[in-house]
Amino acid sequence: MGRRQIYLDYNATTPLHPEVKKTLTEAMELFGNPSSLHGFGREARRRVEEAREEVAAFLNATADEIIFVGSGSEANNTVLSIFACPSGHCMCHRQGAKDILTTAIEHPCILETARCLGDRGVNVSYLGVDRYGKIDLEDLAAKITDTTGLVSVMTANNEIGTIQDIKEAARITHRLGALFHTDAVQAVGRIPVDVRKLDVDFLTLSGHKMYGPKGIGALYVKKGISFCPLIRGGHQERGRRAGTENTLGIIGLGKAVEMRLREMDEERKRLKALRATLIKGIEERIPDITFNGHPTDCLPNTVNVSCDGAEGEAILLYLDLEGIAVSTGSACASGSLDPSHVLLATGVSAEAAHGSVRLSLGRDTTMKDIEYVIDVMPGVIQKIRDMSTGYTKKEAA
């Protein structure tokens, strides 16, 4: 059909920025081990450290506060695991408080790690969120106790785009004597993130969410904060993450960050306008829908909408057949039985969670794409509702 292909799943992953692709292609020749002392090694080391400078500058950190890791998930696992360090045998051992407080809407790489640490003797507690996905800062203050070692709150949510007040959350956490981590995988590269202004102790970012390569992430660890590696057995990353550096990934991430520095502000404004158009179009042309997420404190690229009487996987697949790529919080699509834990945490009904779709925009999204979606989506929803038990019932009621 030669149909158009519209990618609206940038929160899942992003394509490489053309400049990143170019840099990577050239860097393919580079094979030296950054730990080697000879010329090959020194060249690789130079490129790795350049990238580290880029990432540090982007976050307003210093280079020695940046650890390159294999993914955002690894960074998050690393941070949480510090607090499960069981005894004084380990040099890193942090005296005292080791309990973890996090939120109900974190990514599974936080939630499942926390649950696992719970089995290993760490007390884990969770903050709920309001219907827009915001944590309550008073609740945060109330839940931090003498035994709380770490508070981990994501900067922006991957499913609904809600942005938390990280600066205030970190301030409260520090006042009460705990350390603060934020999973900023969806935020870094989309909105300004400054670790000094936010005053966080740990921050996670990922390359492939900002037009960089997959398989590379970075963890910011504030200078002077005790640390315990997750992967041991090498001096790389100053002993904080063993394993020969993923030089290509690191170089790609460095370039991606450099491009973000140049393009992010412009893109943010552009996406905000596209997002507003998309929301308005859906609102006007599809009845019985609800938007999920915060109306204003939200990523400039994320729209999450629940459609009454239509199941998310069916919506996703019909849109896919029309050339539109989205994702859903429906259980059916994930292979699990439960719909999105994020949406359920915001208090929406299981039905609304099953009927949710997420459209996430990015640098290649055009107004034409948005117009096409607004054109096609109402028909898709109507088709599903026409055969649905749920929707007919609602009309009759």
Added chain:
Amino acid sequence: MNEQPGWAYTDRVKDHFMNPRNILRDEDAFQADGRGTVGNIKCGDQMEFFIKVDRQKETILESRWRTYGCASAIASTSILSEMVKGMPLTEAYRLSPKDIAGRLGGLPEHKIHCSVLGDKALRAAIDDYYVKNGMAERVKTKKARLVCQCMNVTDLEIEQAVLEGARTYYELQERTKLGTVCGQCRDEATGVLNEYITKHFSGS
């Protein structure tokens, strides 16, 4: 992307998903002799099945349906509506999830429960017809049998757990809490577990 790579579904599923047959558009016009509803929107799928019966021959003349659910739920109900056309009620009553999934050319394992709803909805519709026509004695309600006395878990709950992915005794325990008190039902539960794994997932 030319041909939708990596569709987890067969072409049959895709065809029935894209072009669903026999959707109930107008309930009053169809005048069903029996109707059945199963599932729950909260759980992500719900199906309604409507049949018209040839009372002399005791066969299904025609059927219609409505489904809230994913692609495999929609495709399962759609193909079921074709399968039962002209089928004797007694035969239709015995259709299994495997029969439906088989006609679709197979479903991914975690989607089997979608086809389960299809055959249940059909049976509910036939039951409805029987009851309305003075043949209530033909209704075969499946009676649950208690397997774990301590935690009050039945064989039907084990079946449900299998359909939802439990394959080992341990997974069964995780889902149903069965055998977590005295543990005496372990052998029986394992037997029932294997029975349902064979019923729903082996061969086809």
